Amino acid sequence: MAITTDAIGAANGFAGVQSVTRACVLLDVLARDGQLGVTEIGRRCDLPKGTVHRLLMTLECRGYVERAAQDGIYRLGLKLFELGSLVLDRRELVTEGRRHVVRLMEESGETVHLGIMDGGHIVNLAVQEPPQAIRVVTPVGGRSPIHCTSTGKAIAAHLPPSDLQALVAEYGLPRYTANTLSDMDVWLADLAEVRVRGFAVDQEEHREGGRSVGAPIANHTDTVFASISVTGPTHRFTSEQIALFADMVCDAAADISRSLGAGSQAVAIIRGNSRKGVIVRE
């Protein structure tokens, strides 16, 4: 499937500056498919060779792409890494959250994710994997769906209904496993439960054999904008374990929120009204 120039929120007519949009598409293609030649890139995004070549040269001048010395194969450049690192530096969330992420990993012995919402998806800002043999691996910077992960649902639960409608209208509730909540009403009911409990649970809704527990993080304006979660194989996520993990995750989320300046009432909401147990689908 060719990556198109359709913009993210292009319901309106604005398509953006053509060549800039195209340059972005080239980067998307390189991000998805690794390293490619001019012709191949042209094929994948329906552009003539000449155009692709010109755009790539421009991006190369700026360090956004680079090419293997001999064969003229292009790949993403270090400039992107440089800019990407700057993005995180500006987000106190990561500096504040990192030690909690590590501690939570050590406490739980499972993979910990710290995520933020961006354009209908969850972006993993930090990941800490346990030294376990069987563990979940998700790359830093990777994106996860919002409707079937505990990080996603922890945030979604605190979004205004209109935003949820808009999100679902745009992305739908695509099915990943047999357990994915792909019905709007069921999903909304689950989110309501998340609000009551204070934490979200993903029971193999995203990946077969994987469960996770996540809690929301609020900032100084008392708005939920991020979340933290532990993830692991189903057999280590029994009802009792989930209850234990939930306590740890909520504590961590509350700590991070406080250190970001969230008010005590927001923290109380995060911690949930009741810690009633989770019914595990066996």
Add this chain to the structure above:
Amino acid sequence: MAITTDAIGAANGFAGVQSVTRACVLLDVLARDGQLGVTEIGRRCDLPKGTVHRLLMTLECRGYVERAAQDGIYRLGLKLFELGSLVLDRRELVTEGRRHVVRLMEESGETVHLGIMDGGHIVNLAVQEPPQAIRVVTPVGGRSPIHCTSTGKAIAAHLPPSDLQALVAEYGLPRYTANTLSDMDVWLADLAEVRVRGFAVDQEEHREGGRSVGAPIANHTDTVFASISVTGPTHRFTSEQIALFADMVCDAAADISRSLGAGSQAVAIIRGNSRKGVIVRE
């Protein structure tokens, strides 16, 4: 000073696609100065408001920039973080090197840098800081000069003379401290010494009060392309300590090179012909 649209290697006439180059400049400005409004960005890169606004909207559609909800202030977007993370995933160097970086930090008790050369500078791909109170802090993704850091000199020492000439012709040997080697001949002599010893030493040449020891890393084509170093305050880098650090750093560099598939003769070169001591400038 306004950031211009001059390309990196624009000795030739090719200036790139105008709007793409401009978009890159906008990102550079945002990277340097944090978050800015449309007018201010326009001022800093000499573009009319309308143009800046149109370009920013395009970049926003793609997630390369984002804006605070209320005030229309732009900043770098998470898409850049996403792409930046991918750049590293593709570089086996980082996955192979990270555990060595951590081990070296623990062994030495000092800050460890893993760097690669890009466009006349060293980019720090990984940094590990010790839990010391006094320590060197350099952000991941940050750039360092090549002529006055141990990471830089470790790589430069194994570059062909013509490349060195070209680098100096373009960037010069700017002085950072009183110790900076800013004379070409002196610098080349230092690099020759690096080749003999197998490791490079920076004696407050980059930062007042900071010393570092670095060794080159070769890949499967037996080409030096990266380096690893320990950095710390001068008082912890005596002649004896430097000798100890040098052993550790060279071992780590050799290990990483081997795991990247470097041949044994390349590793031998990296390890240097003689480990004769370093004369410390007091």
Add this chain to the structure above:
DNA sequence: TTGCGGTGTTCCGTATCGTGGAACGTCGTT
């Protein structure tokens, strides 16, 4: 309230600029 200086945003005629097809040079393979 009424201005004012500062934003961000939109508009539209113009000519600049990017476009893309086709031709070229250069490999490696048959």
Add this chain to the structure above:
DNA sequence: AACGACGTTCCACGATACGGAACACCGCAA
């Protein structure tokens, strides 16, 4: 030697981005 596939260069055309100016909106001060 001929082919195919690649990256690169070229150039006339016209679509496209440009940018100045007008607009809308705020917060502030008089």
